Amino acid sequence: MEDIAREKAQRAPSRAGSGAAKAAPARAPAARRAPAPAPIEEEDDSGDAVADPWSREARELESPRSPIDDPEVLLDDARSFLRELEGGDRIAFWGATLVVLSCFIPWKETAADGDFLGLISLGFISFLFAIATMVFVGLRARQVMTWVNPMLPWGAQMVCSVVTLVWSLVFLKLSSDTTLVPSPLGNSEMMNSSPSIGCFLGILGGVIAVLGGLMGLKRQQE
Template sequence: MEDIAREKAQRAAPVRTGSAKAAPARAPAPRRAPAPVEEDEDDSADAGVDPWSKEARELETARSPIDDPEVLLDDARSFLRELEGGDRIAFWGAALVVLSCFMPWKETAEDGDFLGLISLGFISFLFAVATMVFVGLRSRQVMSWVNPMLPWGAQMVCSVISLVWSLVFLKISSDTTLVPSPLGNAEMMNSSPSIGCFLGILGGVIAVLGGLMGLKRQEG
């Protein structure tokens, strides 16, 4: 019995009694500090800007592909202020031609008034717009890489064609044949030019004179 009890005691004892000491626990690795987040330049620039101020609207316009109407108006005002001498005269002469096309260019006994935009006066309208465009390109020096005389020549050609066509329209719209008036018993010409045609001729003359003045100043 004593031998049996001794064997049970030996089996219950731990197998390793003199084993080496356990290795000390490894210290946790130090945590890395998070990398600093780089602030966007645009965000830092906008930090102190009032969102309702003019500067904020201009900054927002620079990011957007669609221009703010107020910015466009400011740009147009600055462009008109920059025009000088012959350029200003030519520009406003062409603008008068464009404005005249929204008025009657011809009056007929059968159909009444015809606006310049819905008649052959539309040709003068197109060349007047082209004149204004070339004045703007020259004044803003958009085409500085080409010969300076090319924009001048294009402007003069457009303004001359606008004037000549207005004179041609004046001729072809005049029909002195008397026909009964649609109102009353009076008679009237079959076709006659209206106020828009005369304003188109006046604007064409002004545009040509302005171009000649600017060209003379350029050569001088």
């Protein structure tokens, strides 16, 4: 009996110790350390500066310049084209240019409606053929149509120049009406219709264009 009582007495403290061990709170996990910040690299001032993507130089390097995007390219092409013109081609080109410019001033004056610009009258036909003359001069000067006979663009240029001159003369005849009618200003009389300075400039430009074309033919034969 004494042995049994002794064993019970030994078991009781051991159970109490195990219960106390279970009741003890668990340790909190150790806090993690934040990673050390990466070292900041200093900018190398000795290297080349980064190009500004919005600068004009950067855009020129990225994409080729075109006349549509850069008007300076168009002006450079125009200057080089005018420098390439020689002799009769230059005369014909400037003669046709004179016809084109004359269409922006009055070609006819009427007593009822006043002045009429060449662009809003029958002088527009001379304007179109003068533009065609300039185009054919450019084709010949730049030698664009090398696969055709050189006389073909010259012939087209001459036809356009002659039509420009002839139609300007026809317009001069059509716009001349010597019938006297009362003037809208004052008590005087004036012609019903008369050609204006633009028509005469168109005739002059047509003559110059035809002469330039004939000089161009002489150069073609040489």
